[in-house]
Amino acid sequence: MALMGGLLLQAPSTVTLLGTVLFLLVLYLRSSGSSSEEQGKEPPGPRPLPLLGNMLQLDLKKPYCTLCELSKKYCSIFTVHFGPKKVVVLAGYKTVKQALVNQAEDFGDRDITPVFYDFNQGHGILFANGDSWKEMRRFALTNLRDFGMGKKGSEEKILEVLEKHEGKAFDTAQPVLYAVSNIISAIVYGSRFEYTDPLFTGMVDRVNESVHLTGSASIQVFCLFRPFCFYCFFLNNVCFSAINKTRKQMPVTELVRGLKETLNPHMCRGFVDSFLVPKQTLEESDNMDSFYHDDNLVFNVGNLFGAGTDTTGTTLHWGLLLMAKYPHIQDQVQEEISRVIGSRQTLVEDRKNLPYTDAVIHETQRLANIAPMSIPHTTSRDVTFQGYFIKKGTSVIPLLTSVLQDDSEWESPHTLTPSHFLDEQGRFVKRDAFMAFSAGRRVCLGEGLARMELFLFFTSLLQHFRFSPPPGVTEDDLDLTPSVEFTHNPSPHQLCAVSRV
Numbered sequence: 001m002a003l004m005g006g007l008l009l010q011a012p013s014t015v016t017l018l019g020t021v022l023f024l025l026v027l028y029l030r031s032s033g034s035s036s037e038e039q040g041k042e043p044p045g046p047r048p049l050p051l052l053g054n055m056l057q058l059d060l061k062k063p064y065c066t067l068c069e070l071s072k073k074y075c076s077i078f079t080v081h082f083g084p085k086k087v088v089v090l091a092g093y094k095t096v097k098q099a100l101v102n103q104a105e106d107f108g109d110r111d112i113t114p115v116f117y118d119f120n121q122g123h124g125i126l127f128a129n130g131d132s133w134k135e136m137r138r139f140a141l142t143n144l145r146d147f148g149m150g151k152k153g154s155e156e157k158i159l160e161v162l163e164k165h166e167g168k169a170f171d172t173a174q175p176v177l178y179a180v181s182n183i184i185s186a187i188v189y190g191s192r193f194e195y196t197d198p199l200f201t202g203m204v205d206r207v208n209e210s211v212h213l214t215g216s217a218s219i220q221v222f223c224l225f226r227p228f229c230f231y232c233f234f235l236n237n238v239c240f241s242a243i244n245k246t247r248k249q250m251p252v253t254e255l256v257r258g259l260k261e262t263l264n265p266h267m268c269r270g271f272v273d274s275f276l277v278p279k280q281t282l283e284e285s286d287n288m289d290s291f292y293h294d295d296n297l298v299f300n301v302g303n304l305f306g307a308g309t310d311t312t313g314t315t316l317h318w319g320l321l322l323m324a325k326y327p328h329i330q331d332q333v334q335e336e337i338s339r340v341i342g343s344r345q346t347l348v349e350d351r352k353n354l355p356y357t358d359a360v361i362h363e364t365q366r367l368a369n370i371a372p373m374s375i376p377h378t379t380s381r382d383v384t385f386q387g388y389f390i391k392k393g394t395s396v397i398p399l400l401t402s403v404l405q406d407d408s409e410w411e412s413p414h415t416l417t418p419s420h421f422l423d424e425q426g427r428f429v430k431r432d433a434f435m436a437f438s439a440g441r442r443v444c445l446g447e448g449l450a451r452m453e454l455f456l457f458f459t460s461l462l463q464h465f466r467f468s469p470p471p472g473v474t475e476d477d478l479d480l481t482p483s484v485e486f487t488h489n490p491s492p493h494q495l496c497a498v499s500r501v
Helices: 002-031 063-074 093-102 114-120 130-147 155-163 173-189 198-215 217-228 232-249 251-261 271-284 294-325 327-340 348-353 355-368 400-404 447-464
Strands: 077-082 085-090 383-385 388-390 395-398 465-468 496-499
Touching: 063 077, 063 085, 063 400, 085 093, 093 395, 093 400, 130 173, 130 271, 130 294, 130 447, 155 173, 155 447, 173 198, 173 271, 173 294, 173 447, 198 251, 198 294, 251 271, 251 294, 271 294, 294 327, 294 355, 294 447, 294 465, 327 355, 327 447, 327 465, 348 355, 348 447, 355 447, 447 465
Parallel strands: 085 395
Antiparallel strands: 077 085, 383 388, 465 496
16 A cells, blocks of 8 residues: 555656656657758768766866867767757867858857856857957057056065975965965056965955856856756746846956046046046946947956966966976076076066077976866857858867877977977967967957966966975976866976975
8 A cells, every 4th residue: 555655646747747857858859850951961970868968077176178089080070969969079170260260250259058147148358249248348459558568566575475485396376376366466457465365365266166156067057958857946036036146246347336436537547437437428328239238347357357366366376386297397497587687577578589498388288288178158149160061059069189189280289398389499389270369250259368467467476485295295296187167287296396496
């Protein structure tokens, strides 16, 4: 009797579950129908399972590795299904360049997942499209040039922090991130922060948390299956609650409020002031169609601060680890710095006289490969590309790993080889296949600033300190395996910074 009762209780839930599975299966079959056969052949790829797609074939912690392997079988353009989502992958320098540069308009839109859209509603720069994105990107580029280029760095502060460790082992991640964050803070807000300021440390910590969470396998899977999820209503409520809480706690809002109260239209201190001036003018003229509103301001600032902190800070973090890993390369960098600069402060103009150092920085960016899958694009229209048909709105991954490690472009793609960027006379040479900042319409808008920061920080740190593994740890013991996050960060480690002065 008890058994019968249990079966009766389970029956409704079983029927509901079967009904849901059948509904999703029909939905999948309809969404993956053969309508494209009427328009052209789609890029080939591994056969997907219903709903799961090719998820069982992917290494969720390192999906870029699986995609590189698939490119060997299916060549430079292929289709893969991340769960129910169809994605076209572009692999290799020539194919990625053709799409992002030669057909920039076709492949220039951003793929915005529902979770990201819920958070920013299409505002800002990073996860936006259309006229608002165009205007905000143009405005940001202008102001980065005005407030960023030539602005005095904060190298002195990080040197002081490293000195306090007195050559003992420590984690280099935090001081590096704080130093880089202070540069973008000076550009955005017009002022720097003390490393102990809780508002500042809170902003940096929030960037770290966001990078870790958005890059985790669980969040990625949730984003893929959310539209098809049986518990969608419940999960949406949880998601929106978290989003609203995060929005209210954003330190950006508090800082912007303070800058509004002290705004002088005739003396802009940074990006925020420059944004507030036209915003104020347009509000006074009752222009309701303007892109200069509070949401765009908050998310522009968040995008600039987050991207400006994480990408440059992560690359510099890799640079110090690689110098400790390869002391013979560190020797050559320091010999060149000592010979050309001596003990004086490094200047941006010194770059042209430090070709080996510049080559090492570029090679660090190439090998670190901090954005292996870039940020996905979408096609802005129906596209015929290399003989294949790609429907408008299709998600596209420019596989930057396959560009930065393309063995037809790089002599030693998997090792730190500064000669990749040097000619026979030891002069620095640019390489077209160096796409660490992506390419085309969505190329990193802070590329110029990032190059300047990396050069000044890296050179100053190597000028003053010798980086080495902790006592009892050899160079071979230093692990170059990246941690799983939105960007490629080094695995947790410690280094010793011994003063050279």
